[in-house]
Amino acid sequence: xxxxxxxxxxxVSVVILFALILVLLQLMSSxxxxxxxxxxxxxxxxxxxxxxxxxxxxxxxxxxxxxVRELKKREAGSRLxxxxxxxxxxxxxxxxxxVFYFSMQFLHQGIDSWFNVEIDRAMEDxxxxxxxxxxxxxxxxxxxxxxxxxxxxxxxxxTIALEMExxxxxxxxxxxxxxxRQAHIIASSSxxxxxxxxxxxxxxxxxxxxxxxxFVTMAPMRDGGLMIRSMVLVGGDEPRYLQALYRVPVRITDxxxxxxxxxxxxxxxxxxxxxxxxxxSLALSLVLLMSLLAAIWVAFIxxxxxxxxxxxxxRGTQAVAAGQYGQQLPVMAQDxxxxxxxxFNQMSQRISFxxxxxxxxxxEVENQRAYLETILANLTAGVISFDTENRIKTSNQxxxxxxxxxxxxxxxxxxxxxxxxxPELIEPLKVIQRFLEQTDDIWQHRLAFxxxxxxxxxxxxxxxxxSQDGLRVGAVVVxxxxxxxxxxxxxxxxxxxxxxxxxxxxxPLTPIQLSAERLRHKLANKLETADVDILQRSTxxxxxxxxxxxxxxxxxxxxxxxAKKQSVDIDPALLVQEVLTLYTMQAGVRFxxxxxxxxxxxxxxPVSLRQVLHxxxxxxxxxxxxxxxxxxxxxxxxxNNADFIEIGFYDDGPGIRExxxxxxxEPYVTTKAKGTGLGLAIVKKIIEEHGGAIWVDLNRKTGxxxxxQLPAV
Amino acid sequence: MHALSSNKLSLGMPALLLWLLPLAAxxxxxxxxxxxxxxxxxxxxxxLDYQLSDRAVAALQSGVPLFWDIKVLVSQYRSYLWxxxxxxxxIRFRIQYKALLNLFQVRNESSSNxxxxxxxxxxxxxxxTLRNIYVVDAAALADDENxxxxxxxxxxxDALPLPLRPAAYTNSQWYLASDWYEWPLKK
Numbered sequence: 001x002x003x004x005x006x007x008x009x010x011x012v013s014v015v016i017l018f019a020l021i022l023v024l025l026q027l028m029s030s031x032x033x034x035x036x037x038x039x040x041x042x043x044x045x046x047x048x049x050x051x052x053x054x055x056x057x058x059x060x061x062x063x064x065x066x067x068v069r070e071l072k073k074r075e076a077g078s079r080l081x082x083x084x085x086x087x088x089x090x091x092x093x094x095x096x097x098x099v100f101y102f103s104m105q106f107l108h109q110g111i112d113s114w115f116n117v118e119i120d121r122a123m124e125d126x127x128x129x130x131x132x133x134x135x136x137x138x139x140x141x142x143x144x145x146x147x148x149x150x151x152x153x154x155x156x157x158x159t160i161a162l163e164m165e166x167x168x169x170x171x172x173x174x175x176x177x178x179x180x181r182q183a184h185i186i187a188s189s190s191x192x193x194x195x196x197x198x199x200x201x202x203x204x205x206x207x208x209x210x211x212x213x214x215f216v217t218m219a220p221m222r223d224g225g226l227m228i229r230s231m232v233l234v235g236g237d238e239p240r241y242l243q244a245l246y247r248v249p250v251r252i253t254d255x256x257x258x259x260x261x262x263x264x265x266x267x268x269x270x271x272x273x274x275x276x277x278x279x280x281s282l283a284l285s286l287v288l289l290m291s292l293l294a295a296i297w298v299a300f301i302x303x304x305x306x307x308x309x310x311x312x313x314x315r316g317t318q319a320v321a322a323g324q325y326g327q328q329l330p331v332m333a334q335d336x337x338x339x340x341x342x343x344f345n346q347m348s349q350r351i352s353f354x355x356x357x358x359x360x361x362x363x364e365v366e367n368q369r370a371y372l373e374t375i376l377a378n379l380t381a382g383v384i385s386f387d388t389e390n391r392i393k394t395s396n397q398x399x400x401x402x403x404x405x406x407x408x409x410x411x412x413x414x415x416x417x418x419x420x421x422x423p424e425l426i427e428p429l430k431v432i433q434r435f436l437e438q439t440d441d442i443w444q445h446r447l448a449f450x451x452x453x454x455x456x457x458x459x460x461x462x463x464x465x466x467s468q469d470g471l472r473v474g475a476v477v478v479x480x481x482x483x484x485x486x487x488x489x490x491x492x493x494x495x496x497x498x499x500x501x502x503x504x505x506x507x508p509l510t511p512i513q514l515s516a517e518r519l520r521h522k523l524a525n526k527l528e529t530a531d532v533d534i535l536q537r538s539t540x541x542x543x544x545x546x547x548x549x550x551x552x553x554x555x556x557x558x559x560x561x562x563a564k565k566q567s568v569d570i571d572p573a574l575l576v577q578e579v580l581t582l583y584t585m586q587a588g589v590r591f592x593x594x595x596x597x598x599x600x601x602x603x604x605x606p607v608s609l610r611q612v613l614h615x616x617x618x619x620x621x622x623x624x625x626x627x628x629x630x631x632x633x634x635x636x637x638x639x640n641n642a643d644f645i646e647i648g649f650y651d652d653g654p655g656i657r658e659x660x661x662x663x664x665x666e667p668y669v670t671t672k673a674k675g676t677g678l679g680l681a682i683v684k685k686i687i688e689e690h691g692g693a694i695w696v697d698l699n700r701k702t703g704x705x706x707x708x709q710l711p712a713v
Numbered sequence: 714m715h716a717l718s719s720n721k722l723s724l725g726m727p728a729l730l731l732w733l734l735p736l737a738a739x740x741x742x743x744x745x746x747x748x749x750x751x752x753x754x755x756x757x758x759x760x761l762d763y764q765l766s767d768r769a770v771a772a773l774q775s776g777v778p779l780f781w782d783i784k785v786l787v788s789q790y791r792s793y794l795w796x797x798x799x800x801x802x803x804i805r806f807r808i809q810y811k812a813l814l815n816l817f818q819v820r821n822e823s824s825s826n827x828x829x830x831x832x833x834x835x836x837x838x839x840x841x842t843l844r845n846i847y848v849v850d851a852a853a854l855a856d857d858e859n860x861x862x863x864x865x866x867x868x869x870x871d872a873l874p875l876p877l878r879p880a881a882y883t884n885s886q887w888y889l890a891s892d893w894y895e896w897p898l899k900k
Contacts, residue, residue: 260811
């Protein structure tokens with residue numbers, strides 16, 4: 001709308017400008033007519049026209065300057081404007097220049113054709129003829145005056161006035177005057193009675209008449225006619241001078257005037273020849289210059305108006321290209337360009353819709369991804385995805401928990417690269433890597449390794465990922481820490497074994513023992529000494545073995561029973577000291593207890609926990625074979641925002657063999673000649689039932705080290 | 714004439730500017746001028762010297778009439794404001810060559826008197842000698858104020874034939890004028 005408002009005044013002002021230019025030029029053209037009243041303001045018109053040209057030139061210059069600047073800035077539409085303006089200028093300039101050139105030629109030739117030698121000569125001849133004719137008349141009049149003088153010469157002084165009147169009336173003279181030698185008027189006679197004073201000859205006349213005794217001249221009169229003044233010496237005793245004035249007949253005066261006027265006009269034109277050419281050329285040039293400049297200026301305005309939608313379109317397109325969709329341009333006209341602008345608006349709107357749609361879809365996908373990621377992160381199973389080069393792409397929190405390394409920091413690296421900095425993971429990572437490289441199918445594998453916190457058992461499942469066109473784009477590996485699960489299964493199995501043993505084995509043991517004792521009791525008196533001895537030893541063996549079996553079965557049933565029978569708050573330091581007092585008397589073994597100040601309590605069954613301590617201390621004493629040092633450390637540690645009490649047992653014995661490490665906490669694993677192999681299994685069972693953990697401290701280089709962690713309260 | 718023909722359109726803006734500048738060499742010189750009170754009237758007398766340029770003489774001999782304006786001004790000195798113009802008198806002469814009679818005619822446009830001379834010098838002499846021309850009544854001037862008179866002579870270029878004018882405005886040959894000649898007025 002705003003543009004519509006501006007557009008009208010521009011077109012109106014253009015019309016006004018053109019009208020003004022035309023009026024000015026017309027005025028100047030009229031002013032060149034010499035008779036015109038406008039000729040008085042010719043100089044002003046010329047100045048105004050020149051000023052107008054200068055203003056137009058400045059306008060065009062300003063437009064060109066701004067166009068050049070736009071071109072340099074590579075602004076939208078500037079090149080098209082330049083091309084159109086150049087085309088217009090060339091198209092208008094060439095014909096105008098041709099017309100101008102030929103007009104100038106015609107003008108100059110036309111002016112030159114006014115003048116030629118024949119007319120020159122004719123004019124001069126005519127003037128000469130007129131002059132000759134007038135000269136003849138003058139000579140004739142002089143002759144007449146001479147005759148009058150002759151007649152006066154002898155006239156007496158007294159009648160001279162009358163005589164002169166007479167003579168004048170009989171001659172063509174309009175006035176005759178007689179002067180004395182001293183130039184005093186003696187007598188005068190005039191045809192017009194109004195003239196009181198006779199006409200007086202000028203100095204030159206007196207000079208000539210005194211020198212030559214005669215003098216004739218012609219002078220214009222005030223009424224426009226011509227007058228011949230003749231003067232002669234009147235001979236006699238006293239020299240006197242007679243002046244006679246003759247009027248040239250009106251007809252002859254008119255003819256002479258006509259000739260003179262024509263000659264003068266011709267001479268003037270001849271003189272003005274170049275000035276004429278100059279002024280006509282100037283006028284023509286001004287007309288051309290102003291018209292051209294005005295046309296170019298208007299062309300600039302019009303072309304800018306035409307280009308405006310194109311310019312907007314270009315800007316709009318640039319904006320769309322830069323990602324600003326939904327641009328709406330004002331439709332200024334209902335023409336082709338307007339249609340183009342409308343189409344652009346529609347296109348832009350559609351792109352905007354599509355962009356919004358895509359954005360929404362992207363947002364949804366992102367939400368989905370975030371949702372999945374949250375799920376993945378909260379899975380207990382570790383998930384690691386790989387790209388085609390088997391580099392880690394993503395990993396979840398559980399992977400960190402299972403491997404005890406921040407896998408997400410190794411994104412972009414391969415598994416062997418991680419293994420280099422984490423030697424404890426070499427084995428499992430090597431296995432996974434091998435599967436990743438070799439298998440293009442879903443695979444599943446259980447792998448066990450010794451992690452930082454002891455033996456770990458993982459269930460890994462790998463799935464290769466394929467793109468829609470069937471290309472392999474990577475793989476995802478899901479793994480579960482099944483250590484606890486397997487342990488629980490084993491524990492359950494052992495518990496069942498123990499229960500069966502108690503049930504199936506312990507029951508027959510008592511009759512066996514009783515029967516053996518009864519055999520000894522009944523047969524001892526009846527047998528011979530040698531046989532009695534055999535009986536005694538045999539039944540003794542049976543009873544002893546049955547006793548041993550009973551103990552074993554009790555141990556098993558102990559193992560199978562829940563350890564946490566009651567739940568009280570216990571000071572761990574106090575508990576450790578209490579147990580240790582029982583062993584301080586042991587010769588050859590030094591105990592060293594170190595503990596943090598401000599330890600927290602633990603919650604559990606004191607009997608079971610005491611058994612744990614007994615078992616571990618006993619193991620240590622056995623390991624050092626009665627002489628050596630046993631260190632017990634109590635610390636408070638924080639793990640996963642929870643407080644734990646860590647109790648470390650270290651001895652300086654021979655240590656644990658590597659092949660035993662994996663199964664040291666399982667029942668029936670022992671290095672000792674005596675023992676059921678249930679000690680550490682029970683320890684582990686009790687600790688786990690208290691929500692704690694026990695593992696072998698692998699960092700310990702000499703002897704063996706066990707670490708217990710129990711939740712603090 | 715030839716000098717001009719080569720100029721033509723090339724005389725443009727620079728020449729226009731040149732024309733606007735005052736020129737050092739004056740074509741008319743005011744040799745002497747006076748304003749004398751006679752019987753309660755101030756009468757102007759002056760002796761001028763015309764130095765016509767070649768172009769002007771050529772134009773005159775080709776029958777182009779030249780008009781000369783002689784401007785006489787009487788002004789009052791004012792210390793606090795610009796000077797106040799009290800009275801003025803314009804004298805206008807027209808000089809033209811008559812080919813038929815081989816005469817130079819001088820016409821006083823103010824008095825309509827025409828004088829004919831056989832030589833240009835004599836004609837210019839008439840225009841040079843100005844005597845006892847009434848300018849202002851003595852009564853118009855206050856006794857206690859200071860006055861000065863000024864005179865300037867110049868060729869009226871606007872009265873030249875039209876085709877000659879563009880050239881006349883841009884050519885110093887046609888800038889025929891005197892400076893302002895000023896003198897204090899005696900009472």
